[in-house]
Amino acid sequence: MTSASNEREPLLQRDAPHSAIDNDRKDGARRLGPLEITRSSRYGILAGLWTATFLSSLNATLVPTMLPSISSDFNKSNQASWLGTSYLLATCTFTPLYGRLCNVLGRRGANQTAVMFACLGTVFCGLSTSMEMLILARFIAGIGGGGIFTTSSIVISDMYSMRSRGLAQGVASVFNGLGMGFGGFFGGLITDWLGWRAAFLIQVPVFVLSFALTSFNLNYVTPGKGRSTKEVLKRIDYGGSVTLLIMVGSILFFLSTRYNEGLPWSHPTVIAPLVVAGVFAILFLVVELRFAPEPVLAPSLLKQRIPVLVGMSNFFVATCNFSVMYFFPMWFQTVLLTSASTAGLHLLPNSVSMSCGSVFAGWMMHRTGRYKMINLIFGAFPFLATVLIIQMKESSGPMQLWLSIIPLGFGNAVVLQTMLIALLAHLPESLMAVGTGFGQLFRGIGQVGGVAISSAIFQQALDSELRSRMHDIPDAEEMIMKIRHSARLVATLEPDVQRIARDSYAVSLKYVFIFASCSTLIAYIIRLPIPEKALEHKPPSDSRLERPSNGHEPFTSMPETPDESDSSSEIDGAVSDSDTEVLVRPGTKRVRRLSTYESCDGVMDLERDSAHTGHHNQRNRPRPLSQ
Structure with a gap:
């Protein structure tokens, strides 16, 4: 059996019989399974996986501090939100497909496919000659970014026993947190030092290193005979993925043309995406409910109260998170006129607090077996943080400017952790994977929506504020368009015009933070009806068989796979x-x-x-x- 066919099934137990493993090579040498590889090979695999994981997380938060420089170079600040939404849209849409690719291409092939897309997208970002090309390049990078997380998790689960897997995934989360935390600072620092293109191109050698490490070390085989590539590819929900992509993309296009571009409601490019979004929303539901062999959305969970409440909470939490994350650095660059690197550094306390919140929530639930009380207490922290952020002024002290965002990261991390456990606690064991994906899908759409909706609010408010303050300035219309299209221009304006621009940015960004505050408050209210359920320590039952009432031979009512x-x-x-x-x-x-x-x-x-x-x-x- 070839390596590709063998890699389609993971070795889940250390005591699996070797007789079940057909992994002999043609030269007679037996190839090793994931639990049998040497320590150096395992560390080499982890180094390759976690290097790519760090870069993927870095790219998710890299752009916000680079937006003023990028939009100024292309003079299209009003399209800058697409740099974030295109990456998140691709990640949200393509991540579910990598599970199948792991079975078609093998673990190494699927991971390297993701790394290749991420690397190519990053290269194209650095070489882009227009905003449209850069947006497309970010979409390509997002296709790989989501796959890196999925394939890395699968490989880690192959290589470690159940007892050790939690620690390995915990270390992976550290690299994820580091990337998220340093993305804004790294983007701002490299942009100030070498330019925004270098912030993308400097990542390419690290992607190549990750690819080389997995090529050399990720050679283990897994037992069992997999289905043919053709059969596996048939099971992918192409219809659901495509209709979801077009539906969400059309909504984003509508928000961009109506609010970022300022086109009237009667304009064809405003009406058309709305119609397309409505049509494909219906098609998505029809495909998922009637035709998809393995739908990306679990229809049965839409009929259950707890999954729906958790999904809605995840949507609004993610909306709040990304609304603040993408516009918080801009406040420091346009209102306080700080450098891009300093503005990005203001996001670091948020990422550190998120890591602490995740660990704290896990420890508390393990210690008490409860989740509702800590959710009620710490779930209010994000609302407190947004209120503090809304109150920021140019005269605010360092404590408020640097620490006001900490409750946001800590509280939202606790909420996401506890809501996942609440969802799984109210579902049967056989639905845990499906339930996790259900919540993650809403969270992914919320991330896209957070950037897109807050950008529309910001651009609409900025246009209104500038027009109300600059009506008596010569060539006001031209100046308004320049300020909207280039945030970096604010620092170079004449003192009187600069004052107007800074005040307009401050008010417009406050509207964005108010939107984030409303989102987290709605999420808190939605979570209130979710009941408490004690978390037990005892492991799941080993019982696998059920005997039909007719007394015939036992059969498995729940397929093992x-x-x-x-x-x-x-x-x-x-x-x-x-x-x-x-x-x-x-x-x-x-x-x-x-x-x-x-x-x-x-x-x-x-x-x-x-x-x-x-x-x-x-x-x-x-x-x-x-x-």
Whole structure:
């Protein structure tokens, strides 16, 4: 068996029998499984994965402090929000597909595909000659950025036992946090020193290093026979992904043309994207509910109160987070006229507090077995932070300017952690992966919406403020357009015009922060009805079999892996499973999984062929990690 076919199934248990592993090479040498590789190989793999993870997180927060320089070079400040939304839109849309690519291309192939997209997108960013080219390049980089996180989590889950996996994922989160924390500062520092293009191009050698490390070390094989590439590719929800992409993209285009460009409602480029968004929203729902074999959105969870409340909370929390993250540095650059690097450094306390909040929430839930009280207490922190940010003035002291954002990161981290546990606590074990993906999908859309909606609010307010303050200035219309299209121009204006511009930016950004404050308040209210549920320490039951009431041979009502649902077709009657919607009636066979948008554990779909697994020896099979 070739390496590519073997890499489609992870080795989940250290005590898996070697007899089940067909990993002999043609030269007679047995290739090692993920738990058998040498320590140096494992560290080499981790170095490659975490290097790419750091760069992906860096790119998510790199742009905000570079926006004034980029928009000034292209004189299109009103389109600058697309640099953030295009990256997040690609990440949101393409991340679910990498689980399938891990089974088609193998672990190494899927990870290197993600790294390649991220690297190419970053190169094109540095070489862009127009704002449109730069936006497209950011989209390409986003395709790879989301895949890096997914494939890295899968490989870590391959290489570590269940007991050690938490620590390994924890260290991965440190690199993620470092990238998020230093993105704004790094972007501003390199922009001030070498220019914004260098901030992209300087990453390329590090991407190449990551690619080389995984090429040399990521050579382990995993047991079992996978399905054919053709069969796996058929299971990808292309219709759902494309309709979701077009729907969200059309909404973003509407917001840009109507508010960033200032076109009237009657203009065709304002009406058209609204119509397209409505049509594809309907198509998305039809595809997900009726046709997608493995929909990216789990329809059954939309009928349940707790998942819907958690999803809505995640949406508004992410909206608040990214509204502040993308416009907080701009306040310091346009109102206080600080350098880009100093403005970016103001985001660092937020990232540090987010890491502390995640650890604190996990420790408290582990210690007390409860989540609602800490959610109620610390969930109010983001609202407090936005109120403090709204009150910032040019005369504000260092304490308010540097520390007001800390409650935002800490509180939102606690909320996201506790809401994930609340969601999983109210779902059966078989739905944990699906539930995690359900919440993550709303969070991803909230990230895109946070940047797009806040940008529309900002541009509309800035245009209004400038017009009301500059009506008696010669060539006011031309000056207004220049100020809107180039934030960096503010520092070079004449003192009287500069004062007007700085005040206009201050008021406009305050509207953005008010929007963020309303978002986090709505999220808090939405979470109030979510009930408490004690978290137990005892592990899930090992029971795998259920005996039908007719006393026949036992069968597995929940397939051990998603692909084993084929075996359910042997059951005479209809079987409804919580993780796999299996509708089997005499003479028919229809299998629909609820979601391919899965957590870092559950995304490891083993692609196992039922002809090779059958129903025998159920207890000795590797257990799905989502259980």
